[in-house]
Amino acid sequence: MLDLQLKSAFLVPFFGELPVYFPFWAKSCELNHPNFHWFVYNDRITESKALNPAVTLIPYKFGEMVADFKQRLDINIPGRSLRRVCDYRLMFYFLRNGKEDLDCYDFIGFTDMDLVYGRLLGCMPEKMECYSMISADNDRPCGPFTLIKRLEMHSLKEYQYIKKHMEPQEHRAFDESKELMQVVSGNLPPYCRADLLQPTMTKGVSNTKVYAIWEKGKVTIYDIYCNRLEAGFFHFSRYKDKKRFVIDTDALRRDRWGIYKFGITRLASRWHRTKMNLSLLI
Template identity: 25%
Template sequence: MVSGLVKCNTVVIVPYFGELPWYFWYFIKSCENNPDFHFLLIGDSFDAVDCPANVMIVPMNLNELAELICTKLGFPVQLSKAYKLCDFKPAYGLIFSDFIADYQFWAQSDIDVIFGKLSSFLTPDFLSQYDYVSVRHDYTSGCFSVFRNLDWVNRLFMLSKDYEMVYQSPGNYCFDQCNYTMDYLTNGGDLFKKFTEIESFTHVVRKEQAGERIRAHFDFILIEGLPGRIKYDRGRLIYQNRFEAILYHLYHFKRVYFPARKPAIIPKRFRISVSRIYC
């Protein structure tokens, strides 16, 4: 258990390196509004962040993280750029095992998300039924996913025949998801009929799920793209005044909205259109 935090079942692991972008402040507010979950922020940019009570910061630079990964995996890895961390996401349970030993579940997340009410979706009863949870229906979700904190689950990524090559290469392989076949899978394609450069984490989880060796859950419960009509209301994320979502992934939104400065305060309620945030 992270020192100083009240006991809970799930910790969300979030490494980040470099200057904090404007959307980080929305992210951290949405963490604060999920007091039933803990968040572990690891990186070199959080010194000046006034953290909520459920957030723990571990100062670490990229070289130090690379050394930790080498120690945990037992072989040299390539981590010269922070974006390469995407390939390592399925291994966070092993890499950061010293920080998460007392949790039943851990999740990996990016900071370009605004969480809704996580406890509306990740209830104790729901989590008790699964070893891995994707917030997409079609592939293992890179922006956020949940793992049961057991050694065999934390080593699941090792079932890929390519994981050592991926981790020893400086290139980005989208290993945490599906080796860049997202559009193909979203359109209903069969991953096992598609040539891919590497055997990704989606390959691994789908194979294990088909063999009934893992209890995996895939469902589209997030908001992505630029749909507009999104409302954040005291910790809940609502789309079209009808659907509650676990999070909004800002992958596309951060490419169209460029506020001049970080927000002075994040209100309890705000709206997100296709191109801006209205506070």
């Protein structure tokens, strides 16, 4: 049985203007409260505030992060490389604990913004407290979604090669490595499976010819093979930077919207759904 009292916090640094799809991301977080909370660290906002019950915005500049790494962890961050933030976020628990009350959470996680969440609690393993890591990929950590048991985080700080991963200029994807999984799994086994959280990464489901519908907190994916599956989240990273990816801001005010290769759209008529179905053939 799932322990409904368990709480998880995602620490999400994002330097620069928040993306245009951010309001949809934040709305999909909201219905996962109170079991999940997201702390967003950003250099364009000026004051801390609760965006909704599940999302807290916190002003934090890149230079502040660099100083905190040096002061708290004796790690030297080599210049402003935003791609490297994927690895830096692994250490945000040690940078921010005390400023945010992170010790009240059972799991500390990292995640991306180019996705929308469904009903996360239903995608968690039974007795999730028995696992050191929960990720949305098979047999390894997942950049878009990974949780680490807070009591296992000390292993990461004490890892003898942690500087080797944090200090280089080039991105090494430590956040998605089996090495990371091994570091934090000394006392408990990891649970790394794509099927419930991210079914588009499983056998027999398309990862390219696919779209999703978000409806009152539930995410359902549809693919070209006629699969229809509920998902913990839908990751639209391959679409987001295309000029054709257009966001219908009116969709945010509705309880149901679609995410596909041509953007985020309301589903106010059969034509909207037809366009999404046709996109699977293009």
